[in-house]
Amino acid sequence: MNSAANALQQTDDSAETGAQQIRDAIRDAIVERRLSPGTKLSESDVGNLFNVSRTLARAALQALSYEGLVSVEKNRGAFVAYPSPDEARQIFAARRLIEPGILREAAARITPSEIQHLKQLLLEESRLISERGQTARRAEIKASGDFHLTLASISGNTIMQRFMDELVARSSLVIALYGQSTISSCGHSEHGDIVGAIERKDLDHACHLMVHHIAHIEADLDLRERKGQGLKEAFDL
Amino acid sequence: MNSAANALQQTDDSAETGAQQIRDAIRDAIVERRLSPGTKLSESDVGNLFNVSRTLARAALQALSYEGLVSVEKNRGAFVAYPSPDEARQIFAARRLIEPGILREAAARITPSEIQHLKQLLLEESRLISERGQTARRAEIKASGDFHLTLASISGNTIMQRFMDELVARSSLVIALYGQSTISSCGHSEHGDIVGAIERKDLDHACHLMVHHIAHIEADLDLRERKGQGLKEAFDL
DNA sequence: ACGCAAAATATCGTATACAATTTAGCCGTA
DNA sequence: TACGGCTAAATTGTATACGATATTTTGCGT
Structure with a gap:
């Protein structure tokens, strides 16, 4: 587990609404600076952290990319945004x-x-x-x-x-x-x-x-x- | 096939970038009013129209919902937005x-x-x-x-x-x-x-x-x- | 004939499986 | 030793499969 793991371990349980829950958790982590810009957020890691499949992890990361908080690079992965x-x-x-x-x-x-x-x-x-x-x-x-x-x-x-x-x-x-x-x-x-x-x-x-x-x-x-x-x-x- | 079919049939080929292509095609259809507000956009139908799986169709619809152009209702489906x-x-x-x-x-x-x-x-x-x-x-x-x-x-x-x-x-x-x-x-x-x-x-x-x-x-x-x-x-x- | 209940259908929510692409490591050769 | 290409591991892209939920239909009883 990489450095992203420690920053996120807190709301791993409760899959109430699905992907939204994960999205919000990651967003909070980013806004509160527990996740540094540039940190890699691999779909598998996120999924494992929250005990969901890659499908939901992917959806959450996708959502965050629309908000400009993570940047997804084709065939490379998602990263916490590193604004120029x-x-x-x-x-x-x-x-x-x-x-x-x-x-x-x-x-x-x-x-x-x-x-x-x-x-x-x-x-x-x-x-x-x-x-x-x-x-x-x-x-x-x-x-x-x-x-x-x-x-x-x-x-x-x-x-x-x-x-x-x-x-x-x-x-x-x-x-x-x-x-x-x-x-x-x-x-x-x-x-x-x-x-x-x-x-x-x-x-x-x-x-x-x-x-x-x-x-x-x-x-x-x-x-x-x-x-x-x-x-x-x-x-x- | 419902009424949405006719409105979308034009860019069904070329799966270049995947979901983005579909999202843009549907968005154009909405903006140019080939799709009326309230029209149902079921994941299967969209997928079939563009010859992709529901996964991609879903991703495209999800993206459009972030833009406020379609509203997805849990367990009911996606519809072209009907702004109040x-x-x-x-x-x-x-x-x-x-x-x-x-x-x-x-x-x-x-x-x-x-x-x-x-x-x-x-x-x-x-x-x-x-x-x-x-x-x-x-x-x-x-x-x-x-x-x-x-x-x-x-x-x-x-x-x-x-x-x-x-x-x-x-x-x-x-x-x-x-x-x-x-x-x-x-x-x-x-x-x-x-x-x-x-x-x-x-x-x-x-x-x-x-x-x-x-x-x-x-x-x-x-x-x-x-x-x-x-x-x-x-x-x- | 009408209304209500229960099954059937359609559609979404999520997980898993496979294909494609990138990245990293390894070995052979100059 | 340095370089280049090749193979293998890891990661994402896409499809399919299964379970859950809402909607529609059907059939029965009144």
């Missing part, structure tokens, strides 16, 4: 393009109880930041994304919600690859500022904050071409 | 949210040769409008969407391009279901206006035109809940 710097830029460009619009929609229809929910998310987030340990780090990564996803869900547009699901998940991969500061959620306070602006119904300011927030995350990346990955250039410098 | 009025609204809300941003990106990096390409698309489009016959109608539907997709491709963001692929395809379904005027591309001249604004580097005006263009398409829809679908209510009036 250019892909990374496109992901964040897409978020800058989309999220202000989502924010406007969400702010227009947000209810008091939903505002409360958002604030609770912020609390949970800061609690995790103060905590130490790897599981807290992972939970923090997920919580940071959940803020953006919750906003999308409040917007009421399930299509945009799905797009955001994909973008947030892929962002996690990009940060894992190119992030510099130990914690990507340095901009936690920015989440709070955005909620504040929403509460005051200051949409323009909220959008402004959102765009800058995304820019800050992107600014923390070192997007220089890394030919690493086993290329000869790794030995030149 | 609410889904339809969400699709167009998403387009209004996304396309102005894409347009800005595209206009910023567009080259003279790409402008030429766009103009050629417009010419082709008006040629098809003047022509008569069902094949011309189908080509016209596709050409109308191609305008928006070309803009997305010019924007250089492959992720947004994929989102637009999905939205345009699903729009075709919505128009097939709820469109009123015989031809949905009544707004062909609006495409030309947008290109004109891009050429003059008047981004704000171009975005303005784009938003209204999308609104016009949506305005041509009758999004009242239709319980029809073969229900007894069809005979009451």
